[in-house]
Amino acid sequence: MRVDAVTDAIGNTPLLRIDPSVHGLRHIDLYAKLELLNPFGSVKDRAAWAMARPLLARAAGRGDIVVELSSGNTAKALAVIAGMHGLGFRSVTNRMKVPEIKDLLLLLGADIEELPGQAECLDPTDAEDPLTRMHRSLAAAGTGYLHTDQYFNPLNVDAHRHGTGPEIVADLDGRAPDYFVACVGTAGSSTGVAAALRRHNPGLQVVGLVAHKADFIPGIRTIDEVHEVGLFDPGVYDAIETITADDAVDGLLTLVRRCGTLAGPTGGGAYQGAVRHLRTVDAGLTGRRTAVFIVCDRVESYLSYLRERRPELFRQPARPTSTRTVTDAEAARAPSVDVGTAQRWVSQGRGPVVDLRSPFAYQALHIDGSINIVDELFAELLHGGLPFGRRQPVLLVCPVGEKSARYAALLTRMGHPDVHSLEGGIIAWRDAGGELVRD
Amino acid sequence: MTLRLSPRIEPDVRSALAETVLLQQLVDACGSPLSVVLPDRMADNVAAFRAVLAGHRLAGEVFFAHKANRSSALVRHLAAGDAGIDVASLGELQHALSAGIAARRIMATGPKNREFLWLAARAGVTVNADSIDELSELASLVTAHRLPRVRVMARLSGFASTGARVTSRRSRFGVPARAIGAVADLIGKEAGALDLTGVAFHLDTIGLAEKVVAIEGCLAALDECHRRGLRPRSLDIGGGFGVDYLADAAEWERWTSELTEAVLGRRPPLTWDGHAYGLRNDGGTVRGALGLYPAHRPVAGAAYLDALLRAEVRAHRRTVGTLLLDAMYDLHVEPGRALLDQCGMVLARVLEVRDDGDGTVVRLDCNARDVSLEEHGVLMDPVVVHRSSPADPRPVGAYLVGNLCLEADLITRRRVHLPARPRPGDLLAFVNTAGYFMDFSATTAIRQPVARKVALYRDGGAWRWCLDEQYWPVHPGTEAA
Ligand SMILES: Cc1ncc(COP(=O)(O)O)c(C=O)c1O
Ligand SMILES: Cc1ncc(COP(=O)(O)O)c(C=O)c1O
Numbered sequence: 001m002r003v004d005a006v007t008d009a010i011g012n013t014p015l016l017r018i019d020p021s022v023h024g025l026r027h028i029d030l031y032a033k034l035e036l037l038n039p040f041g042s043v044k045d046r047a048a049w050a051m052a053r054p055l056l057a058r059a060a061g062r063g064d065i066v067v068e069l070s071s072g073n074t075a076k077a078l079a080v081i082a083g084m085h086g087l088g089f090r091s092v093t094n095r096m097k098v099p100e101i102k103d104l105l106l107l108l109g110a111d112i113e114e115l116p117g118q119a120e121c122l123d124p125t126d127a128e129d130p131l132t133r134m135h136r137s138l139a140a141a142g143t144g145y146l147h148t149d150q151y152f153n154p155l156n157v158d159a160h161r162h163g164t165g166p167e168i169v170a171d172l173d174g175r176a177p178d179y180f181v182a183c184v185g186t187a188g189s190s191t192g193v194a195a196a197l198r199r200h201n202p203g204l205q206v207v208g209l210v211a212h213k214a215d216f217i218p219g220i221r222t223i224d225e226v227h228e229v230g231l232f233d234p235g236v237y238d239a240i241e242t243i244t245a246d247d248a249v250d251g252l253l254t255l256v257r258r259c260g261t262l263a264g265p266t267g268g269g270a271y272q273g274a275v276r277h278l279r280t281v282d283a284g285l286t287g288r289r290t291a292v293f294i295v296c297d298r299v300e301s302y303l304s305y306l307r308e309r310r311p312e313l314f315r316q317p318a319r320p321t322s323t324r325t326v327t328d329a330e331a332a333r334a335p336s337v338d339v340g341t342a343q344r345w346v347s348q349g350r351g352p353v354v355d356l357r358s359p360f361a362y363q364a365l366h367i368d369g370s371i372n373i374v375d376e377l378f379a380e381l382l383h384g385g386l387p388f389g390r391r392q393p394v395l396l397v398c399p400v401g402e403k404s405a406r407y408a409a410l411l412t413r414m415g416h417p418d419v420h421s422l423e424g425g426i427i428a429w430r431d432a433g434g435e436l437v438r439d
Numbered sequence: 440m441t442l443r444l445s446p447r448i449e450p451d452v453r454s455a456l457a458e459t460v461l462l463q464q465l466v467d468a469c470g471s472p473l474s475v476v477l478p479d480r481m482a483d484n485v486a487a488f489r490a491v492l493a494g495h496r497l498a499g500e501v502f503f504a505h506k507a508n509r510s511s512a513l514v515r516h517l518a519a520g521d522a523g524i525d526v527a528s529l530g531e532l533q534h535a536l537s538a539g540i541a542a543r544r545i546m547a548t549g550p551k552n553r554e555f556l557w558l559a560a561r562a563g564v565t566v567n568a569d570s571i572d573e574l575s576e577l578a579s580l581v582t583a584h585r586l587p588r589v590r591v592m593a594r595l596s597g598f599a600s601t602g603a604r605v606t607s608r609r610s611r612f613g614v615p616a617r618a619i620g621a622v623a624d625l626i627g628k629e630a631g632a633l634d635l636t637g638v639a640f641h642l643d644t645i646g647l648a649e650k651v652v653a654i655e656g657c658l659a660a661l662d663e664c665h666r667r668g669l670r671p672r673s674l675d676i677g678g679g680f681g682v683d684y685l686a687d688a689a690e691w692e693r694w695t696s697e698l699t700e701a702v703l704g705r706r707p708p709l710t711w712d713g714h715a716y717g718l719r720n721d722g723g724t725v726r727g728a729l730g731l732y733p734a735h736r737p738v739a740g741a742a743y744l745d746a747l748l749r750a751e752v753r754a755h756r757r758t759v760g761t762l763l764l765d766a767m768y769d770l771h772v773e774p775g776r777a778l779l780d781q782c783g784m785v786l787a788r789v790l791e792v793r794d795d796g797d798g799t800v801v802r803l804d805c806n807a808r809d810v811s812l813e814e815h816g817v818l819m820d821p822v823v824v825h826r827s828s829p830a831d832p833r834p835v836g837a838y839l840v841g842n843l844c845l846e847a848d849l850i851t852r853r854r855v856h857l858p859a860r861p862r863p864g865d866l867l868a869f870v871n872t873a874g875y876f877m878d879f880s881a882t883t884a885i886r887q888p889v890a891r892k893v894a895l896y897r898d899g900g901a902w903r904w905c906l907d908e909q910y911w912p913v914h915p916g917t918e919a920a
Contacts, residue, residue, distance in 0.1 A: 102603055112603035117646020119608065120679040120776075121875075122732055122816035213692040224699045227725040358757050360658070361765035364665050376756070399764040400496045427498075427767050438665060 007049050007081065009039045011163045015171040015292070022258050023275050027285035030274065031177070031292045032255075033168060035189075036263060040077045042297035043164070047188050048077035050159035051148040056085050064144035065090055065111075069134055072101055072219050073297050074150050074186075079108040087146075092134045098218050100301045152230035156188035157195070164189060165196020168292055176201035179281075179291035181274035183209045183220040183243075183266040187232040189294060194236050208237035209273040215245040218305065219266045219296060239277070247272040249309055256299055264302050267295035321382045321414060323406040331402075334409035336421040339432045342395060351393035351418075354378070356403055357426070365436040367397065367429065375403055382407075386414055393418040401425035441798075441836030442694045442709065443856040444734070446819040446870050447686040449781045451480055455895055456868060458902050459824050462786060465893060465904060466866055471788035472805035472890040474877045476508070476907065477781070478516035479896055484778045485522045487741035495748050495760035497770045502546045504678045504775030505531045507874045512894035512910035513782065514538040519912035525678075525773040526564075529555040536562060546675070546773065548594070548641070549612075556580055565590040567639050567675065569612050574625055574633065581632035588632060592675055593622045594639045598656030601754050605652045607642060619660040623667045635669050637661070641677025641773065645733065647743075650676065651750050654759050658766065674763065675771035676747075681739040682780045684732075684819050684871060691735035694818075699725055707797065711838050714852040716816070731816040740777040776874035783873030785810045785890065787850075789865045790842075792830065798854045799837045803867060806841035807850050809890050810869045811880040820855045824866040829859035839867070842887055 003009050014037065018030045035043035052066065059066065066082040068074055071093035082089035090111040105112055115133055138145050150156050169176050176197040182190040187208075194206045210226055211217040223242065226232045234240070245265070252268025255261040263271070270293040278291055299306075307314050337345065346353060346369060353370035355362050362372040373381070375398070381387040388394060394411075396404035396419065404421035411419040422429065430436060448456070455477065456462070466473050481503075488501045502525040503517055511534070517524060518539040526532040527549035535545050545564035547555065556577050559566050561584075568574045568591055581589055596613030614622055619638070626635045638660050640653045657674050664671050685691050700706045702718045702725055710716070717730030738746055748760035755762055763770055787805035794800070807813055821839070823829070835857050839850035861867070869876070881889045892907035898915050905914070 106602060114603055114605045114648060116606055116608045117644040117649055118733065119643045120645055120681060121643055122730065122814075213696070214688055224696050227699050227703060230724045232724070357765035358755055358762060360662070360755055360762065361767070364662050364766055399767065402496065430767060 006039050006084070010045045010049050011038070012167060013037045015168060016259070016261065018259055018271075022254060025275070025278055025282045027282050027287070028179070028278050028289045028291050030278070031172075031290070032259070032261060032267075032271070033164065033292055033294045034261065035164070036261070036267065036295050036298045040073075040080050041301075042073035042077065043189050043294060044073035044296075045077045046159040046163050047150060047156040047186070048074055048081055048148070050155045051150065051153050052078060052081050052146070054155075055146050056081075056087070059087055059144075059146040060085050062144050063087075064146045066146045066148065067092060067134070067138060068148045068150055069093065070150065071097065074148075075105055075110060076101070076108065078148060079105055079110040083109050090145075097216060098301060099304050101218075104301065150186045150188065151228075154231070156186055157192040157231055160189045160192025161195050162192075164294075165193040168193065168197065169200055172290060174200075175290075176204055177290040177292045178203070179205045179207065179274070179278060179289065181207040181209065181270055181277065181291065181293040183217075183270050183273075183294070183296065184226055184232065184240075185220045185266075187226065187229050187236070189296075191231055191233065191236050193294070205238045206236060207273065207277050208240045209243050209269060210240060211269075212242050212244040217243070217245055217248050217265050217269060218302065219264070220269070241273055241277060243269040243273045245309060247276075249306065251275075252299060252306075255295065261295055262299045263295045264297040264299050265305065267297065270294055270296070319383055321385075321410065322379065323403075323410055326406045326409045326413075330409045330413070331405045334405040334412060334421055335419065336401070336405060336408065336423045337395065338423045339429050339434060342422050342429065343434060345395055351395065352388070353395045353397055355426070356396060356398045356407065363438070365438055367426065368435060368437045370397060375407075378407065382410065382414070386411065386416055390416055390418075393420075395420050395422060397422045397426050397429075399425045400427055441834065441854050441856040442697060443690050444694055444819050444853075445686040445690060446822075447683060448822075448870055451477060452781050452784065452870055455784075455902060456822055456824065456870070461902060461904070462824050462866060462868070463826055466786050466788055469891040469893060470888060471786065471803075471866075472809040473786045474510075474783065474890045474892040474907075475786060476510045476512050476783040476873055476892060476894050477896070478512045478894055478910065478912075480780075480782045481513055481516060481778055482520050484740065484780055484782070485517075485520060488744060488772060488774065488778070489521075491741045491745045491748070492770060494745070496764055497748075497760065499673065499770035499772070500544065501778075502544075502675075502771060502773045503778050504773045505535065506549075506879070507775030507779055508783070509878045510783075510873075510892055510894070510907050511538065512892075512907045513779075513873075514540070515910060516912050525567075525775075529558060532558055532562070532564065546592075546771070548773070553580065557584070560584075560586045560589045563587065563589075565592060565636060567592045567594055569594050569614075571614055571618070571621055571625060574622065575629075578625070578629035578632040588634050590636045591626075591633050592637045592639045592673070593619070593635065593660075594641070595619065595653075595657060595660055596640060598640075598653045600652040600655075605648050607644060607649045607652075610642070613640065616656045616660055619663050620667075623664050623669055626669060627667065635664065635671050637671045637673030637675060637768070637771075638664075639675035639677065639771075641679065643679060645679070645681060647747055647750055650747055651752060651759060654763075655752050655754065658762060661766070661768065672767070673769035673771055675773065678773040678775045678777070680741070680743045680772070680774045680777035681736050682776050682871070682874060683736040683739040684734040684817055688735050688737070695729070698729075709854055711849055711852045711854070716852075731818060734817050734819060740774070740780055743777075744772060779874035781871055783871075783877060785869045785872050785877055786824070786866050787869070789861045789863050789867060791863060792861055797836075799835045799860065800840055801837045801857075801861060801867070802840050802842075803850060804842055805850070805890070806843045806848050806884075806887060808880045808882050808884075809841075810850055810872060811876045812869065812872065813849065813851055814880060815875055817876070818851070818853050819871070820857070821867040821869050823857055823859060823861050824868055825859070825861065826864045826866075827862075830862040831860040833860065834858050835860045843884060
């Protein structure tokens with residue numbers, strides 16, 4: 001496929017039949033609409049392009065910036081589109097919760113503005129919603145702006161009514177499926193696709209998935225939050241069901257490990273929600289049925305999200321030369337010197353003093369003549385072996401003498417005969433009136 | 440069916456609530472409303488904060504933000520322990536000194552007049568200054584009255600973030616962080632009068648990210664002071680650690696979902712006259728912002744401090760706690776609300792119980808300022824202390840109205856759940872109201888009395904009480920322990 005602009009590559013994504021041995025449904029063919037294969041990585045490429053496209057020429061003429069209330073895929077797509085057209089992009093968000101996406105947006109040239117958290121002392125006169133705040137902050141900035149308004153903009157729905165929906169019908173040889181399952185964020189994709197499919201099959205069952213209230217699934221809303229969405233119309237859905245972050249991760253693992261589909265959490269949630277809903281239906285079926293769910297985006301942006309929820313997925317074998325392997329007893333036995341001895345060590349120049357604190361703290365104040373190797377780097381060095389010779393006496397310094405004791409124990413175990421930890425750390429040194437310098 | 444919002448009640452409070460005869464006698468003797476404080480619990484709350492500091496190997500003080508409660512018993516109890524106090528007025532400073540809290544453990548914050556500054560300087564407490572003008576006024580007072588050199592901290596605000604822009608609500612307090620140079624210049628010039636011990640902030644937000652940005656800004660400011668030859672050693676991160684008020688997350692989730700449904704007109708109202716707590720129905724879409732305290736907060740108080748210390752400062756790739764420890768700074772905190780978790784309740788007498796439309800109306804001998812839950816946006820059910828058997832053992836949904844001649848005098852606009860119908864003469868106990876809801880807003884409008892306060896403490900196995908102003912931490916209970 002040859003294209004002149006990357007935006008021409010938006011849409012026409014594959015419809016993948018999920019292997020029945022994976023989902024276990026006997027009477028239902030389950031298909032995944034692979035929206036993760038859009039050029040910027042998600043289903044939101046369609047909406048972003050549909051909403052921005054008609055306004056770009058004018059905005060470019062005036063030098064407006066593009067703004068959207070989004071901390072995820074819409075922001076990502078808009079940042080790329082704005083950049084391609086020489087415009088700035090600002091993402092306004094309540095909380096940027098996924099660090100990889102934040103970094104990616106910054107890399108793409110976006111400005112990110114995080115709105116303040118709720119007040120600890122309630123101010124009952126403050127009834128502003130994030131949208132009002134955003135408009136006020138933009139108005140104050142004085143520059144023109146193009147607000148794509150994804151939660152209210154009908155073009156967000158149209159992108160799917162005219163794109164995603166008809167593509168599904170075409171790939172199913174002109175027939176609409178019997179079931180359609182989608183996560184609800186702005187409701188644009190589910191509303192648009194449902195409308196297109198219903199034209200072909202008025203009996204279509206639509207399941208909308210929202211996040212469990214106590215959970216956070218990036219990209220979608222909870223049952224309360226959907227009511228704040230202008231595009232959300234409960235009449236579109238035959239059922240609104242809840243998925244938990246655990247469901248989303250379980251589904252994600254199935255898709256990435258067994259289906260060759262590198263789906264993000266909402267794709268996983270849609271799979272899990274679809275199978276859960278269809279399993280009850282499947283039991284009572286005799287004829288064949290078809291179901292479609294949407295895989296919205298890709299897994300790569302959610303590694304920290306996954307690490308937080310399923311650390312065991314990332315567990316690495318402990319490296320032998322790590323302070324984690326040092327027992328408390330070993331640390332307590334580590335060779336150490338008190339402040340008085342340490343002062344003589346320094347004045348007599350017995351050997352290097354290694355300060356394990358952060359460079360920031362070291363630069364502010366340190367023991368004269370010491371060198372700074374922050375603990376993380378020091379740990380890395382030790383994986384490779386002893387970073388100084390055995391005949392070289394070394395004094396290790398940290399804030400209170402705990403970390404340095406662990407490193408002294410580890411170095412001793414690695415065969416260093418003359419390494420010591422400063423008892424009580426640099427705080428004890430300071431409190432004893434020891435000299436500290438700043439270069 | 441009225442949806443419940445059950446308060447989190449820990450064993451000591453539960454045991455006090457079981458003393459129904461005592462509670463009735465107290466209200467008979469002292470009148471309704473009556474504030475009850477439980478000083479002993481406060482020490483546990485202080486210990487929890489200390490444990491978090493110790494866990495991060497950080498030195499520093501826990502300063503109780505006095506503004507959260509006027510009680511003498513609480514402050515005197517504090518004097519007996521190892522915590523400090525944050526005073527925000529001349530009256531609070533006098534109160535703290537008279538309770539026996541040593542000047543070294545007192546921090547003067549907030550807007551100050553000359554008298555407050557003078558007494559702070561005279562007594563030798565730390566002045567946490569709001570502005571450069573305040574610092575120069577203090578310096579001239581010290582010089583003119585030949586007072587000893589005063590320990591000061593500079594409160595900062597308006598921190599700049601790196602990477603994503605983290606915005607905070609505008610604050611009326613503090614020196615702009617970028618003006619730290621001017622603070623350092625002034626301290627340098629007034630070295631005989633002022634001793635800069637550190638910098639401070641207090642942000643009125645539950646957002647961790649904003650506080651991380653503020654801490655980063657303070658570290659930079661401290662570094663700038665060091666560069667100019669000053670030796671500040673501490674960072675005071677103010678209060679705002681929060682309290683978890685509700686026992687059950689599911690109740691809170693259910694209630695807030697149903698409120699949304701009610702605002703959209705899809706279910707009957709849960710509130711007086713369809714009050715929507717800041718939400719509104721805009722053509723089928725909910726707009727506005729929910730003006731309520733997030734009453735279910737699994738990470739609150741000392742645990743919130745721990746989460747903050749574990750948060751990463753991306754620019755330094757280290758956690759807040761390690762950065763502070765590396766730099767050898769003491770970390771001070773000024774929790775108000777969080778130190779008063781489970782430390783008190785307000786009792787009010789039921790005057791009338793009648794049925795009206797969508798609920799039972801219970802009129803109390805107190806008003807919305809005496810238990811200012813509604814003003815602070817905290818929703819939880821009261822506990823009924825029956826004088827005898829309940830009027831009807833079945834649960835009721837009730838609106839609680841007060842003793843002022845104001846339509847707005849509703850102690851709660853939410854229909855609360857009472858497990859059994861109360862009778863006139865019964866008491867309602869509003870638990871966990873020691874932080875701000877007890878006396879911050881109370882007034883004597885229309886000559887209605889402001890609640891008296893009593894302290895309730897354990898002596899051996901038994902609960903004892905005394906008037907708040909009679910409490911000193913040398914009652915028999917403290918000696919037994
Ligand atoms: C990861 C992810 N999944 C699902 C959705 C939901 O799509 P829609 O906004 O069309 O409801 C979004 C959109 O915000 C998303 O970013
Ligand atoms: C300077 C300062 N410190 C501490 C507090 C106490 O806050 P909280 O009760 O939320 O902990 C306040 C509250 O207003 C304050 O202004």
